Amino acid sequence: MDPARRLGRAQIDVFAQLGVSTVLLGGIYALIAVGLTLIFGIMRVVNFAHGEFLMLGMYTAFWAYSLWSLDPYFVLFISIPLFFGLGVLTYVLVMRGVIHASHNVQIFTTVGLSIALQNVALVVWTGDFRTLRPWHASVVIRVFGTAFNLSQVVAFVIAVALTLALFAFMKWTHTGRVMRATAQDHDAATLMGIDTDRVYRLTFAIGIACVGAAGVLVSPLYAVYPTAGLQFVLLAYVVVVLGGLGDMVGAMLGSLIVAAVEVLGSYVFGVAWKEVFYFVLFIAVLVFRPAGLFGQRGAETLGV
Amino acid sequence: MHRSAVVVTTLAVVLGATVAHGQTLSGEYKIGVLEPLTGPLAGEGKRHLEGYEIVRDMINERGGVAGRKLVFAVADAPDPTAAASEANRLITREGVKIITGTFSSRLCGAASEAAARHTVIYWETSCVDPRFNKRGLTTVFRTEIDATGFGWYNVEFIAKHLAPRFNMKANALKIAFLSEDSSYGQGVTESARVRAKQEFGMQEVAAEYYSFTSINDFTPIITRLKQLNPDVVHHIGYTNDAPLFWRQAREQNFLFKALVHAGATGYGSPDFGRALGNDANGVFALLEPGPGFRLESLKPEGQKLEREFREAVQKRTGSYPLGGHQLAGSGLWLLKVVLDRAKSDDLAKFRDAVMSLDLPVGSMINGWGVKFDEHGQNSNARVQHYMLQWQNGQLVTVWPEEFTTNRAKWIPLGAWDARK
Structure with missing residues (x-):
């Protein structure tokens, strides 16, 4: 083979790898962002403790694996009802009291919850960095010069499935319609006989169940430690703003865009630039398309 | 007891x-x-x-x-x-x-x-x-050396121990620097870069900093490093990112001759060995003396x-x-x-x-020995530091050789699945 053709092949492999990395990283971001966008979209509450629920999901998988050798994919089925319950509990104890308060109060409350949860984890489980290595975390798949990890593929597939399921739920079920109605006009919904408190409770619980599941799914890929949630949560806000509040499919596309900016930016300009790029994008979207890239103009003020 | x-x-x-x-x-x-x-x-x-x-x-x-x-x-x-x-x-x-x-x-x-x-x-x-x-x-x-002293020792090890065992001259070595961006990572990396270039004429092919609090994927950087084909990767990592880099380097089949780190975080932490088991084999970390140290x-x-x-x-x-x-x-x-x-x-x-x-x-x-300068800093050459290597789940002392009964293995590092 002549050198020029080899070079061409090498370049194709590089871009194929970057493409695969983008899609798989985007899947992880979507998994984390989808619960956040739901809570954000329906309740209009910015949940700053979202990352800590992710961390709790990671610890759930870690302890289940190291104490009882339970595979994270099995733990997934336990974690969904577990985190749904945790979501209900958090809503009843914390969120219900501030749901009609000003945004500042809500921000203080969720930031407080976030710091409290981090420190509980620190006291109970220490600051050690823990890792779990189920068999699928070391399975490498190689296709056409690209390589990726089986756990990442599974996380991606479940992210897509979860996004579509939530999208369908919101669009075609009665409960979904009730939730959308509450988001669009809280007062009118109340007048129509909708129990908005129940809607919020359900929304918050579904959102937390999603992020708990996300924590379980990313646990084979990343170290588990008390502030692990901070690693992802800023990104999740960028994704949610990009995709439009409460827009499931938007969150999926937003995740892929953020991942593409991160992967290509890191490859071309260096990793140090990645946050510059996606926060410039974040600000640009807020300034020029405040409803998100895929949202309708004016949608951002709905229900506020 | x-x-x-x-x-x-x-x-x-x-x-x-x-x-x-x-x-x-x-x-x-x-x-x-x-x-x-x-x-x-x-x-x-x-x-x-x-x-x-x-x-x-x-x-x-x-x-x-x-x-x-x-x-x-x-x-x-x-x-x-x-x-x-x-x-x-x-x-x-x-x-x-x-x-x-x-x-x-x-x-x-x-x-x-x-x-x-x-x-x-x-x-x-x-x-x-x-x-x-x-x-x-x-x-x-x-009493301990500072971060710049760690860079000094790392380059000493690369130039005087690794290069001869690769059958290469130090000035022919291609070295890639990768580091988390705290004052620690920068202190070690910048002093290593200066010494590698000025004293030994090594060829720096990359110098990349990242924030360990937000790095989620090393594949773009690994893809780039693969094209640059370094002999040595000088990586100062923290405890969440070092296992991620090592795992993804394996997935991407990124081959280099050695990876050198300094300090008790990242590759130098027991958490790294726990995370990777025998897959950690071959990594070097500059530390205080460990098992194998000869009295x-x-x-x-x-x-x-x-x-x-x-x-x-x-x-x-x-x-x-x-x-x-x-x-x-x-x-x-x-x-x-x-x-x-x-x-x-x-x-x-x-x-x-x-x-x-x-x-x-x-x-x-x-x-250690003792010789302080007027700033109250003990000297690099007296505060002897040691290179440890991950060998089958244990971090053991391998350099300087007069101080240890263990010998560095896997030089140069072979294929990923051949480091047993």
């Missing part, structure tokens, strides 16, 4: 030793010990305190400091603000004239600044922030000290000394040597005693 049994044994040893030495200690001498004992840095802070306590007991069994029994006033410094206020409290309430500490580079600056305002001596044993003794303070001393390689007085120190740590913790024990223990023993010589904590006399010390490598715990 049962706790009461430990207490009894310790007491017996203490009494036995006192009787054996036939010394009586006249009065007490109190110093301040400042470490993070709560909060995120607490794990390492507590290990340091344990190291201090072990060596304090060794000191008191051997005549104390200048004939007096050494005692501690311990304070907790979880963050820089607490470090400064607790340093103040130790000085004003406890009346100490010397403070020692502090594991973290985040803390030593603030604490020593507070001590300096009272002209109290700050005896640092662990923090590696290069700025620590570049502030014109005459009250600060550091016979030290000077006679250093051998005795090191043996007794290891036994004391073994007795208290049931394991080989860890980095925290070694840094704190070695630093505190050196403080005793200085106080015995100065016979005073008066700053001028203390400083004279520090500056007059001139001990070769192999004289102290960890095989």
Whole structure:
């Protein structure tokens, strides 16, 4: 083979790898962002403790694996009802009291919850960095010069499935319609006989169940430690703003865009630039398309 | 061992030793010990305190400091603000004239600044922030080398040990620098870059910094590094990112001849071995001496000290000394040597005693020597550091070879699945 053709092949492999990395990283971001966008979209509450629920999901998988050798994919089925319950509990104890308060109060409350949860984890489980290595975390798949990890593929597939399921739920079920109605006009919904408190409770619980599941799914890929949630949560806000509040499919596309900016930016300009790029994008979207890239103009003020 | 049994044994040893030495200690001498004992840095802070306590007991069994029994006033410094206020409290309430500490580079600056305002001596044993003794303070001393010293040793190892074993000249080596972007990572990396280029003419193919708090994917950088084809990857990582890089390098089949790290985080942390098991094989980390360290390689007085120190740590913790024990223990023993010589904590006399010390490598715990410069920094060449390598789940000492019974393996690193 002549050198020029080899070079061409090498370049194709590089871009194929970057493409695969983008899609798989985007899947992880979507998994984390989808619960956040739901809570954000329906309740209009910015949940700053979202990352800590992710961390709790990671610890759930870690302890289940190291104490009882339970595979994270099995733990997934336990974690969904577990985190749904945790979501209900958090809503009843914390969120219900501030749901009609000003945004500042809500921000203080969720930031407080976030710091409290981090420190509980620190006291109970220490600051050690823990890792779990189920068999699928070391399975490498190689296709056409690209390589990726089986756990990442599974996380991606479940992210897509979860996004579509939530999208369908919101669009075609009665409960979904009730939730959308509450988001669009809280007062009118109340007048129509909708129990908005129940809607919020359900929304918050579904959102937390999603992020708990996300924590379980990313646990084979990343170290588990008390502030692990901070690693992802800023990104999740960028994704949610990009995709439009409460827009499931938007969150999926937003995740892929953020991942593409991160992967290509890191490859071309260096990793140090990645946050510059996606926060410039974040600000640009807020300034020029405040409803998100895929949202309708004016949608951002709905229900506020 | 049962706790009461430990207490009894310790007491017996203490009494036995006192009787054996036939010394009586006249009065007490109190110093301040400042470490993070709560909060995120607490794990390492507590290990340091344990190291201090072990060596304090060794000191008191051997005549104390200048004939007096050494005692501690311990304070907790979880963050820089607490470090400064607790340093103040130790000085004003406890009346100490010397403070020692502090594991973290985040803390030593603030604490020593507070001590300096009272002209109290700050005896640092662990923090590696290069700025620590570049502030014109005459009250600060550091027994450990700083982060730039780590870079110095890493390049020494790459040029003088790895290059010949690759059958390459140092100036033919292609080296890629990758680092987390805290003052620690930058301190090590920048000093290594300068020395690699200026002294050995190595070819730098990349220098990349990233934030360990937000790095989620190394594949773009690995894809780029693969094209640059470095012989050596010099990676200063933290504890969440080092396993991620290593795992993804394996997935991407990124082949290089060696990876070199420095310090007790990242590749130097036991968490790295736990995360990767035998997949960790071959990684180098610059640290204090670990398993394989040869006592016979030290000077006679250093051998005795090191043996007794290891036994004391073994007795208290049931394991080989860890980095925290070694840094704190070695630093505190050196403080005793200085106080015995100065016979005073008066700053001028203390400083004279520090500056007059001139001990070769192999004289102290960890095989360290002593020679301070006018900034209060012990010298790179005397504070001997060691290269450790992950070998089948254990981090063992492999370099300099005269100090160890183990030999570095997998040079150059072969295929990923052939490192057994």
